Amino acid sequence: VVDCGVKSNIIRYLLRFNTTVIRVPWDYDYSKEDFDGLFISNGPGDPSMCKATIKNLEVSIGENKPIFGICLGHQLLALASGAKTYKLKFGHRSHNQPVLEVGTNKAYLTSQNHGYAVSNDSIDNNWRLYFQNLNDNSNEGLRHKNKAIFSTQFHPEASSGPTDTAFLFDDFITEVERYKEIEGKGN
DSSP states (O other), X not given: OEESSOOHHHHHHHHTSSOOOOOEETTOOOTTSOOSOEEEOOOOSOGGGOHHHHHHHHHHHTSXXXXXEETHHHHHHHHHTTOOEEEEEEEEEEEEEEEEEXXXXXXXXXXXXXXXXXXXXXXXXXXXXXXXXXXXXXXXXXXXXXXXXEEESSOTTOOSSOOTTXXXXXXXXXXXXXXXXXXXXXX
């Protein structure tokens, strides 16, 4: 877990699985570490100021390890992939924000607390829009087309109401297990 301001409930969700969680600071160079999946946490502020994290993510995107980013982690992953972010006129700061899983008819109620968003026009062809805000059509998630890399702008770990999107933690752990099998690391 790259800790950019991680919420305790994210750690709790990850520990529900048979995992070992190693938590490192936002600017830590983890490229020489042995790990099976990378989680980029939420946090405050302008994502463009986290240059060390973006640089580390640029390298990680080039590898085949699963990556999951939430909120600021989503924005940092987008910047590392070459996309752009912008400051929202009014941030998304509430519960029950409706988002659509793009390509499906599935809508979810989400918890959000952010002032920046990823520009849909800046996403390159290796990525696709994963979730979209139904109030203002802003970007709520990205998914790599060929790798186990995805992110959400909203907080799937939130416990303030519906836990509709908690399945994303299951998806991440499934990708980590798949990676370990391919790499011959076992359980």
